[in-house]
Each structure stands twice: as structure tokens, then as C-alpha cells.
Amino acid sequence: MKAKATTCAVGTALLGLGLLAGCGGQGAAQSASGNGGSQPQLSLILGTTNNDFYVTMGCGARAEAKAKGAALDVQGPTEFSADLQVPIVNAVTAKHPDAVMIAPTDSQALIPPMRQMKEAGIKTVEVDTKVADDSLAVSQVTSDNVLAGKKAADEINKLTGGHGSVLVVSNTPGISTSDARGQGFMQEIKKYPGLHGLPIQYNNDDATKAAQIITSTLAAHPDLSGVFATAETAAEGVATGLKGADTSGKVSMVGFDAGPTQIQALKAGDVQALVAQEPYREGQAAVDQALKAVSGKPTVKEVRTGLAIVTKDNLATSGSKYVYKSAC
Amino acid sequence: MSHQGDELSAAQNASGEAGQNADHVRSLAHRLRQRVLRANALWILGVLCVLVIGFSVSNPGQFLTVFNIRNIAISAAILLVLSVGQTYVIITGGIDLSVGSVLIFSGVVDAKVMAAFGGLNAGVGAVVLGLLASLGTGLLWGLLNGFLVTKARVPALIVTLGTFGMALGGAQLLTGGVDVRGVPNVLANSIGIGTVLGVPYLVVIAAVVALVGGVVLAVTRFGRHTYAVGSNVEAARRVGIAVDRQLLAVYALVGLLAGLAGFLNLAHFGTTTISGHAEDNLNTIAAVVLGGTSLFGGMGAVIGTVIGVFIPMVLQNGFVIVGIQPFWQTVVVGAVLIAAVYVDQFKRRARP
Numbered sequence: 001m002k003a004k005a006t007t008c009a010v011g012t013a014l015l016g017l018g019l020l021a022g023c024g025g026q027g028a029a030q031s032a033s034g035n036g037g038s039q040p041q042l043s044l045i046l047g048t049t050n051n052d053f054y055v056t057m058g059c060g061a062r063a064e065a066k067a068k069g070a071a072l073d074v075q076g077p078t079e080f081s082a083d084l085q086v087p088i089v090n091a092v093t094a095k096h097p098d099a100v101m102i103a104p105t106d107s108q109a110l111i112p113p114m115r116q117m118k119e120a121g122i123k124t125v126e127v128d129t130k131v132a133d134d135s136l137a138v139s140q141v142t143s144d145n146v147l148a149g150k151k152a153a154d155e156i157n158k159l160t161g162g163h164g165s166v167l168v169v170s171n172t173p174g175i176s177t178s179d180a181r182g183q184g185f186m187q188e189i190k191k192y193p194g195l196h197g198l199p200i201q202y203n204n205d206d207a208t209k210a211a212q213i214i215t216s217t218l219a220a221h222p223d224l225s226g227v228f229a230t231a232e233t234a235a236e237g238v239a240t241g242l243k244g245a246d247t248s249g250k251v252s253m254v255g256f257d258a259g260p261t262q263i264q265a266l267k268a269g270d271v272q273a274l275v276a277q278e279p280y281r282e283g284q285a286a287v288d289q290a291l292k293a294v295s296g297k298p299t300v301k302e303v304r305t306g307l308a309i310v311t312k313d314n315l316a317t318s319g320s321k322y323v324y325k326s327a328c
Numbered sequence: 329m330s331h332q333g334d335e336l337s338a339a340q341n342a343s344g345e346a347g348q349n350a351d352h353v354r355s356l357a358h359r360l361r362q363r364v365l366r367a368n369a370l371w372i373l374g375v376l377c378v379l380v381i382g383f384s385v386s387n388p389g390q391f392l393t394v395f396n397i398r399n400i401a402i403s404a405a406i407l408l409v410l411s412v413g414q415t416y417v418i419i420t421g422g423i424d425l426s427v428g429s430v431l432i433f434s435g436v437v438d439a440k441v442m443a444a445f446g447g448l449n450a451g452v453g454a455v456v457l458g459l460l461a462s463l464g465t466g467l468l469w470g471l472l473n474g475f476l477v478t479k480a481r482v483p484a485l486i487v488t489l490g491t492f493g494m495a496l497g498g499a500q501l502l503t504g505g506v507d508v509r510g511v512p513n514v515l516a517n518s519i520g521i522g523t524v525l526g527v528p529y530l531v532v533i534a535a536v537v538a539l540v541g542g543v544v545l546a547v548t549r550f551g552r553h554t555y556a557v558g559s560n561v562e563a564a565r566r567v568g569i570a571v572d573r574q575l576l577a578v579y580a581l582v583g584l585l586a587g588l589a590g591f592l593n594l595a596h597f598g599t600t601t602i603s604g605h606a607e608d609n610l611n612t613i614a615a616v617v618l619g620g621t622s623l624f625g626g627m628g629a630v631i632g633t634v635i636g637v638f639i640p641m642v643l644q645n646g647f648v649i650v651g652i653q654p655f656w657q658t659v660v661v662g663a664v665l666i667a668a669v670y671v672d673q674f675k676r677r678a679r680p
Contacts, residue, residue: 049655075648078655078658079603080603081601081603081604081606082597082599082601082604083593083597083604083605086403086597087399087400087403087644087645088644088648090399090402090403090645091396091399091644091646091648091649092648093395093399094390094391094393094395094396094399094645094649095387095390095648095649095651096390106507106597106599106601108507108509108597108598109598109599109601111598112520112521112598120395172505172602172603173504173505173506173507202505204500204505204602204603205603
């Protein structure tokens, strides 16, 4: 019965692993809630856990929660996708914190779980993205994404000298923020008669696809002079595509967000400018609004955080505070 | 080797079907019990119980609530429908990597049909048409998989990897990459988020699929042929089972279930979630294997798959409630999966 013993050993080891994870988690939860009880309990549900923008948002929220004496739990799906985020939202509702800050991954699919959350008496603050139903959240913290798109268009005009075709490469349609960026860009580009705006292309969060989009666009429109990439994977792929086609320098690119990868690309000259948001501020502001709602104070329905253009030139000076973090 | 013998005799039984129905019923309970034991379901059920008890003790009043159990069941429902089909394919010794993409593609066709017949305010008729479109589309993808596997003799892994890409790309082509929304309210409020006697429609449907799938596999000729093909193709052929037709039917069944899952997914999320379900194929395979079905074919049961679907769901939900970093879920599920296969292998070796 040696074999039976082995089964037992494997089983025990597994249980051990489960317990280990359980213990670790409880420890963390307890230290977060401190001596708990009267402390407000907050949860932050990110759009995805593996992205500098959301990491920085989490850092801001953690710092603010600590400063205000609230307990904060940060969760999120490993991919930016509604079918992965909804179960997490439901689990958080079951946990029943006092307030939840959430970056919904889809403007439609997240409505029923967020409605349940509201019906359970949990105050909800939307951060960065939002759902199509404005009645669910007590506050919406976001940067002005239409304005961000406009700023990108202005920068493209400056970089290209106002000539040639320009292209927007966006992540996936249906995300409120990147849709607004593309929309702002296309509006603003009409102001510049020398620039010809091509239809928006989508790379579905896939850098390889963005590279393919660029090479095929270059084949069809040799006068391509500027590209606006509305999200990180798009920017990475566009840079690779431009390098592969050996046109770097001839085509200017404006990227979005200022994570470590994008800053590196900026320094290397793959990207000429970045439109940076303030995810750290978004996290802080979301916690502030959530705490106001919990204590029954009036909340601000719409909180706008800042935007800035970061270039190689201002990186060391005014742009430095806009650089995102990859860890707190 | 003994299970192969069993299946061979099962195959022989199957070929001389007539007049043995009474025998069937008598040995039914016995055979079911044997399959469950053989399928490792008890061991994995123990793991599930430990998890449920662990989370209930650590977070009383939060984990074990009607609200939470209901939501875990909803999260598991769509994956369960896919996993029932995957169980059949894996029992034949095959694999289907295309399920998640076929789900998306069918959902897109479904959404387009319902939009064409009235959109948000469409009636029950449009919903039924949408359902039929979704099932039909899934069935066609399944038949394509089955045809390529049996007639073109391309390995299932490659065929379904190919259709995985084709169905996803096709869905993106049909929609221009833009999720189709505007699911009729009558559908969203009933099957999507509604309940019947307190149980969500989604859960009822998934339970019926699992029950029917499990019974068909365990007691019908179709089920026995499925085992026989996976256990020993040559033997199955010699006793007169139409192996190719059986495989074609099994792949078609998976496609049909993926089509149903696409309909349910659309009803539940209210959008076609084109960027989602990318890992459904691996998740269903993990669930099936966790449930004790052998990747080498010939062994397994749907009941094990049901438990296998719930383990990752309970872990994820429990970890969020406890406040553990979400990454732990992937680590623990991976470890449980390896352990499950280890125990499975060891049991086979131990069998006289």
C-alpha cells in the first residue's frame, strides 16, 4: 500500500498549499483592516491587474485609503474582459464592503452586476471607464478622454508639419475611454486641412495585430505621416511595425499612457509624444468620493483628472510627475 | 488494460443491442456507481468540499450565502455547458480547442438575427429564431471539425486550433471587431438575469444539459459507442461501430453545445464579448481532466466534469472574498490539476 501513502501525501500537500494561500490572504486582509470594526471597508476592482495604468491607480487608491484610515482590497481580472470581471464583481458584492470603486470593462455587460451591487446597499464609484447607465454610481472619476484625443491630434499636427495621412490604432471598440479618444482625435483632425484622417483600426489588445495594421496601411497609403495609438499594446505594435518597415523618423507617433515601456520607447525615439493621464490621482479621487458616500456626505457626480503631453524634452522637467508606476 | 476489456465488451453489447434492455436497467445503478468511482469524482469532490468548508469558516456570512452561491453557479453555468461537450470529445480520445471561439461566433450570428428582427423590443419569436441560428451555427462548426478529423484525417488538435482562429476571426469580420449589443429585453430579463423559483435560468439550463449529457453518456448506446471509440478504435471498428460517424456526431454535439453557450452568453452579458472567452478551451479541458476523465480517452463521466468546473469558480470567488491576490487562483488550480492527473495515473497502475 505504498501507493496509497503517496496519494495521501499528494492530498496533504495540496491541502497545505490551499491553507498556505488561505493563511497568506487572511494575514493580508487582517493587516489591511488593522484593528478594524468601525473602519470603512473599500474594494477597488481594476479593469485588469497586469497594466501599469491600473497598477498606478491601485497605488493612488492604497495611499489615499491609508491616509484616510480606510481598509482597501484591490482585485481585478488578469485580462481586460467582461466575462472575467463579472464573477469578481459578484464576489465583491458577496463580501459586502461599504463602497466599491470599479473600472468597468464593458459599458453594457457590467450593468446587471453593478445594479445588484447598488441594490445590496454598496456605494459605487466608477473610475476611468464607466457603464451606459449613469444612475448606478454616486461618482464618476475619469480624465477627459475626448480632450485627450484632441490633444493627440494637435500634437500630430505639430510633429508632421500638417501634411499627410494620419491613422488611429485603437484597442477594442466598446471601451468608453478609448472610443472617446478616437472620437476626439477624429474631430480635431478636421481642423487641419493638410491632414487626412484614415478610418480607425482596431488591434484587439494585440501588439502583433497593430504591427500588421501599420505595415498594410503603409502599403496602401505611402503618405502616412502620423499615427495615434490609443492604448499600450497598440503603441508597442505600431512602433514595431514602423521599425520593420524602416520608416521610423518619417512617420510620427503619438502614444497613450506613460508606463515604463512607453517612457522607454519615448527615450529611444520610437514614439515622439505621449498623452499621459493621472491614474494615481484617479485612484485617490475615487477613494475620496467613496469615503464621502459612505459617511453620507455629498459626492461630486463627475470628477475630472488631468492630462499632459509628455515628450523627450519635458520628460526630465514638467512631464516627470506623469510617469506611471509598475509597482507601488 | 482491464478498462479496455470492459469497453470492448460494452462495444460488443452495443452491437447486439436487441433484447438486452432488461439487463441494462438492472445493471444501470451498478454501472453508474462504477463509472463515478472510476472517474475519480469522489476524490475531487473531497477537494471541492474542503474548499467550500474552508471559505465558509474563514468568511462566515459572506461566502455561504444564497446570493454568493447563486453567483458562483451563474459563473459556472456557461463553462459547464461547454465542458459537457468537451467531456464527450476527450472520452473519444480527441480534443476541441475551438469551443470558446465557436461560442463567440454563434453569439454574433444570434445577435445579428435578433437585431434584424426588432432589436431591443423584439418579441419571443425573434429570440427563438436567434436561438435556432446560434444552435445551427455551432452545429455547423462542429460538423466542420468532425469532418476534418474523420474524413481529412487531420489531427483534432490541429483542426480545432485552426477553427479556433477561424471562428474568432470570422466573428470579428462579421462585426468589424465591434461587439454587437441590443439584446432583446425579453431575453435579457428572462434567461439573461432572471430566475425561476429563485434559481437563475442559466443555472437551470446548464444543469439540464449536464444531466442529459451525463445520462446519455452513461446509459445509452451513443454513450457506450463514445467510450468504445476512445478506448480502442480498432476494437470498436471490428465490433461494427461506425467509428467515423460516431466521431462526427461527437464533434457536432460539442459544436451544438457551444452554440447554446453562445446564446446563453449573449443573453447574460447583453453583448457578444468578442474579446472574451479566449481561454475557455483550456478551462474546459482542465475541468474535464480535474473531473477524472482521461486525456487518453475511454474513461470519464460528466459528474466529474461538473465538479471540475466548480473548483476554479469556487477558488476565484473565495479568494476575492478572503482578499487574496487573484493570481493565487491560477497557481492553485494548476497544482490541483497536476495532482488530479497524478492520482488518475496512479489508480490505473494500481488496478489489477
